[in-house]
Amino acid sequence: MSIERDSVKHPLVVRRVTVSAVAQITANLRRITLSGDELAGFVSSGPTDHLKVFFPDPATGELTAPTMTETGIVRPDTGVIISRDYTPLGFRSHDGHHELDIDFVVHGDDGPASAWASRAKRGDLLAIAGPRGSKLLPHGATHVILVADETALPASSRWIDMLPTSVTLTGLFEVAEVGGEDYFTPEQHARISAEWFYRTDGLGQIDPALRSLGSIGESTFVFLAGEAGMLVPLRRYLRRELGLSKKQVAADGYWRRGIINADHHEPIDPSDPED
Known part of the structure; x- marks a missing residue:
């Protein structure tokens, strides 16, 4: 489907x-x-x-x-x-x-x-x-993967609250330090299988974590949001290495390191435009 x-x-x-x-x-x-x-x-x-x-x-x-x-x-x-x-x-x-x-x-x-x-x-x-x-919830998705930093935790919270319980939820979240996971309520934590990564332990932890999930089926939808530079290799992996369709991946650069008031409507990777 x-x-x-x-x-x-x-x-x-x-x-x-x-x-x-x-x-x-x-x-x-x-x-x-x-x-x-x-x-x-x-x-x-x-x-x-x-x-x-x-x-x-x-x-x-x-x-x-x-x-x-x-x-x-x-x-x-x-x-x-x-x-x-x-x-x-x-x-x-x-x-x-x-x-x-x-x-x-x-x-x-x-x-x-x-x-x-x-x-x-x-x-x-x-x-x-x-x-x-508004872009509504994806029809036909049985599994949703959320990848986000702090700026996209509110959107991730909305995903968790809005998706029906029949949809499996996986989360990979990068935050500044221990305690960032307290953003979600106990009910939200119970709803999603999540891993939390702290920048105090170093950058670049999300990429191997996403790859460790293995193959991603055609009924899985992936939401990527946060610092645009962090999302570039993640999107390339999903779209170019795994071959996921455009309809399965939404990547939104909420901010860009070193750029004031970056436009999140712009492509996160101009060198690799959407199909």
Whole structure:
């Protein structure tokens, strides 16, 4: 049975929201809960959805974001727009109260998103836009392999929660240090057969771990996400050595070492384009 993955589009909406809770999930992952009436109607249907988060200018504290009009999206004439893409982890709506969780990797003041998230508190303002669309769960997959670093743990969490229990789950996760595995709940740990690799033990551990899984059948879907450079040899192995089809492998470079605000829509390996 071939694997198919449908897509759906959502109306693009820009929403102003307020921080209502902050929780430290692991040493370098903070969960920011956003609330507000403008979250009414928020939709996120796929495990790999992403939205645009707009941050205040650290120099002025001013939040600048585009607005939606009848003719489309309009960028303001003044102010500095600072935005990054993030996974909408979880959305809850009850009795007119709406909440959206987004998890941020914090690494000091190296970037505006990390700097903001490390200091976020109740009452802070943000704007979000999207998701513009969703890629749904793959039809025909009986086994899903998740390969991710910290930046893709929220998407991995969505995969775990959204896949039916009839689908076998395997995970290979690279995190900074021991304790990163605490990101998943006990119920999620029970759902997936996972190996955790710590960068304190050295880089490059995922490649041999993926190869050690052996042959990968035609009903297996592989999700690769994280630092783009790490994913290049993994994708080449799956697509070129094992010969897996394009429909069986999704590789998404959430960030690229040495590049500020890298576009994750770009191919992770321009020298080896998709078929």
